[in-house]
Amino acid sequence: MMSKTFSIKTRETIKMIAVTLRKNIGLLALLTIGLLLISPGFMLRSIDEMGKNELMNHVHELDQVVLSINAVVGGMMIFLFNFIHFSFLYTKRAGDVFFALPLTRGSLLFSRAAAGFMLTMIPITVSSAVMVVVHLVTGVSGVGGFLLGFLLIAACVLLFGCFSLIFFTAAGSVFDLLVSFIGINAGVLILVLFYHLLCENFLIGFTSSENTMTAVMSRISPIFLAGEILVRFISGATPCTLSSVPIRCFIEWGVWTVGSILLTAVLFKRRPTEASGGSYAFRFMPILCGLVAANIGAFVVGMIFSQEEMDAPFWVFAVIGGLLFAVAYGAVTNRGFKMLKQSFVIGGIAVLFLAATTVVVASGGFGYETRLPKQKDIVSAEVSLPGFEQAQVSPEAVLALHGAVVEQLEDLTPAEEDVPISLTISYQLKGNRTMEREYTVGQNSAIEQKLLAIYRSPERIQQLKKEIDAVGAGEYVALWQQYTPEEQDAEWFGETVPLTNAELRHLTDAYFKDLPHATTDSLYRNDLCAEYLIEIHGGKNADYYRDFLLRVEPGFAETKAALEALNLPERIAQQRALGAEKEYINE
Amino acid sequence: MITARNLTKRFGDRVAFDNVSFEMEEGAVCGLVGSNGSGKSTLLRLISGVYRADSGSIGIDGIETFDHPMLKSKIAFLGDTPYFLPQSTLAEMSRFYSSLYPNFNAETFRQLQSVFPLDARKRLTAMSKGQQRQAALMLLLATEPQYLLMDEAFDGLDVVMRRVLANLIMDGVENRGMTTVIASHNLRELEDLCDHVALIHDGKMLFNDETERLKGGLHKVQAAFRGVPEESAFDGLNVLKCDRTGSLLQMVIRGDEEEILEYFKRFDPVFLESVAPSLEEMFVYELEVTGYDVKNILH
Known part of the structure; x- marks a missing residue:
């Protein structure tokens, strides 16, 4: 047997x-x-x-x-x-x-x-x-x-x-080996890029x-x-x-x-x-290759002829591209146009797959857009905005913010006068799972209030304090100041000076006293809202190196007083003069 | 014994063998004949375990050879074009075969080297087609196979080497009871060597029998008469085929040769002769009776 x-x-x-x-x-x-x-x-x-x-x-x-x-x-x-x-x-x-x-x-x-x-x-x-x-x-x-x-x-x-x-x-x-190996391995990566693009465009x-x-x-x-x-x-x-x-x-x-x-x-x-000398020993391989080729064809031809918008012309040309690539690949595999019907079916399936994926993504990706994690599953949560350091804050506050975003999905698109900003919410969930969402939002009072609550929250302040403390003594602080704060296109200038541990603590303590009075300007506008920018950078070793940027709003009286007490503007100016002198000598 | 039971093999939509059953006796030298594309090579590949049957079975003593190393070690299969490992010499190929075939006999290989005058250190791809075939035969015969399967065995061999090969085959049959299957579309080539012959056509094995039995009682009689008798005058004989050209009568008759010649003498022939028909003619006569246009099948 x-x-x-x-x-x-x-x-x-x-x-x-x-x-x-x-x-x-x-x-x-x-x-x-x-x-x-x-x-x-x-x-x-x-x-x-x-x-x-x-x-x-x-x-x-x-x-x-x-x-x-x-x-x-x-x-x-x-x-x-x-x-x-x-x-x-x-x-x-x-x-x-x-x-x-x-x-x-x-x-x-x-x-x-x-x-x-x-x-x-x-x-x-x-x-x-x-x-x-x-x-x-x-x-x-x-x-x-x-x-x-x-x-x-x-x-x-x-x-x-x-x-x-x-x-x-x-x-x-050998020919079909190379075609399938290169075609599928390169093709799949190209398709990941394309579908990634599709999700970016449609999936909020x-x-x-x-x-x-x-x-x-x-x-x-x-x-x-x-x-x-x-x-x-x-x-x-x-x-x-x-x-x-x-x-x-x-x-x-x-x-x-x-x-x-x-x-x-x-x-x-x-x-x-007996398959030796033929194209393939198994039918699944040319079908797979054909699907990949047709899918790429649908995307590429559709995008070329519709100026990268997924409108009606895109779909017309996507169908043409899908069928064209499937037929072309079929002709390569069959050494001629011998199995046109099969090629058309493969091309059709590829275009249908693209269309179905687009529909799924555009309709919320099976609840992807509105999904919130269960609070009991959250181990930790972070929020990132251009305006402040990535902050681990209480899961409740992040969930509240995330909930507010999900409720206003339709109104998230920034208005023309808004400066669009990118908001990232990420969760570390139980079972070593993660969940991350990224939104581009305009001015939205509901979201702003939630964000501000997080920005001023004691947890965030506590975490920031801990992280700055971990930088250690003798590290460097740069103070940046605008030449002319009134002018919107003004440039910043600054110098770096070393601070003692006590000086650093004095400065940051003052900043943390002011932080609960921060306005939405600090959140996600730009740095022009600040009077000073304090940059703290350093680390205990090569594995731990951090860089913090603290915005000092005009109303941050404690911080401004600390800057004066430490004579930092003066020290910065001296450092600057010294730097200029060295440069001159070098020249 | 090589056996096939309800063997079916398809290549896509084309059916190469459709529910075929047959047996080939141990120690037989079987000629496998058929036109180009009739399935001779496919059958050899199925026997040797290179191909797998779609349904039914084919193998040795009822055991399938496909994926059966022990049976395969007893089979030597030489395809229509020999293949050697790239850039290899005969010496290297002999090491390859000796590593994998448990019955490879270095002494036999050495003896075969004296029969086939080939340089064992020369690259095989640099040799002529005939020399490559000789090299392949040497390697396979040195494995002392129980079953030798050859596709177009004599292709590329000169007259002397054909005779040498025939002797080696007969030697294997006598000494080891080797069963040999030789596929060819040329019946004349097989005539002197084969004691069995099988005809394949259109996915069927039309004929599979001993050559002697095929020949048995079949005579081609040529006779010239002054007054040619009517065909009905020979109704007493088992006439398979009758051709009349003027006063010359040519008949293929089954029966005892002496009785047939005695029967003819009754009509006082001027000339009377009985000759043995060729293998090809025997096929033609036997199978035309069954309704097959064998001349077209064979050519």
Whole structure:
């Protein structure tokens, strides 16, 4: 009876891996030498240069360079080796030999994929091992971060390799492999951008932050996810630690990797050998590609011919674009206009999907616009406005503000005379969930009052006090003052002077006494409402650096008195004169 | 024994095999004939486990070969165009096969090297079509297969190598009881080698029998008479086909040769001769009776 399960026979698999490794020994040697030339070859030279220039504290930056190079090389290599090891799927005569070998399909798939992974990782491992030895011998920086980076690269190479195998298995020819791989992976990211744009235009409160898009992209594209993991790790804290990578990335990595392995295994087992030389072995792949192409076509053609407005002409041209791209892609896949009917159906579905999404988004996105979190679920809440620091305030106050915004969704659009401002409300919810809304609002008294209550609230003042205290003594304060406050287009000038802890406390205490008397001007107009701007910046270490901007309204008597008492305007002026003198001498 | 039970294989809308059942005996040398695109290569791929049947089964002794490594290790399949790993030499390919085929015999391979004069260190892609075929045969025969499946076995081989291959096949049959299936659209090529023959056409196996049984009692008799007798005069014989050209009569008759010749002598022929029909002619005669236009099937 035919085996119904996906079996892998250990002995034959090992033999096949050994045969494959032996066959690629030359390429393996070449890659290893190439990587060794970069690290430690080039790196040793750089370390030497740094030693001469007394820049040894920057050696960890070389680790980042090595890890980046290894990650890029790893990605390219795993694709190349998958290409070499699975190209037998695309020619009948090669398929005759490979599928007639005394191997189960499981063994064939696993041995070829595992050999590809090993061939990719061997040069990276050798190069990394030598780098670790260099670290230990020179003692210039620790090896922990570097080793973690190596493990992450291996994980990402595995993810990329497994995911790409879906395309290798589903394709029937090299051409269609490349079309589907590039088309879907690039196409999906383009579509995320387009749909993001759609949500920004139609969905009130939709957060257009970079994080939202990154999260969507990493969920929808494992290649992007692998890139995100490595970029976050490499460009995060120094030395590199796993804490730079969010836990969700590791969960998504696991889901994508296991999912890709399972899907590839099922597809490979069911793949008709006779598909070699054709376009695709499975119908889902050209349909998926066609849908992506048609969707992009609908967006692009619609936007080009409707000046980026989603009006009637947009939809007319979206239909044309969707059908056109579906037919064009169908012609590429079928090597001619052989399946026009199917292409039209695919194009039609893509346009319908776009239309349905637009309707859903424009009608509130299934309650997205009016949804408020339950108070019992809120762990913390923040409000951001251009006028004041991001502030964690009481969830009740933020919910009240959010409720006021939701009640006035129809009136949020700023009037022509209003200065539109961006208001962001974000919640940290139980279960490590978050909720964020971003609104562009005009002058609206109901919202203003709620915002002002938050701005003046004791919780916010208390939090601000705590954060400024954490900056510590001896840090710097800049006082900014307008040349001519009466003129609306006046520029600000200022200088930075160091303050003692006591001076800083004296100044901020005065400011906090005045803050409950703040007017709506401070909220979200512009800085011209203020008489002075006090900028406090500093931090205990590189990981904690803060920058605060305190607006001193004309009515802030306590603060103005403190400024005079500390003689700050005079000290600023002296600092300024000193700066000018130095500049003169330098010249 | 190679067996197929209600085998069906489709390629899209095209049906390659439609509910076909057959058996091929152990140790037989079976010629698989049919026109181009009739499904000969497909059948070989199905037997060797390269293709999977859509329904029904095909394999060895009732066990499907698809995804069955143990059975596959007993089968050597040579497609119509040999394939080798890129840039590989014969020596490298022998290492590849020896790693994966448990029965690969290095001694046999060494002996085959003396039969096929090929440079084991030369890149296989640099060799001629015939040499590549020889290399592929060497590799497959060195696995000492129980089942040798060849698509257009003699394609690209010169006369000498054809004979060498035929001898090697017969050697395998005698020493190991190897079953050989050779697909070809050329019946004459198979005539001297095959003891079984099967004809595939239009998704069906029209004929599958021993060559001897096919030949058995079939005679092509040519006779010239001064006065040609009426066709009805031969009603006493089992005449399959009769052609008359002037005084020359040519008949294909089933029966005992001596009895047939005695029957003819009653009409005092000027010339009388009985010759064995070719395999192609036998197919034509046998299957025309069943209503198939075999000449068109074969060519």
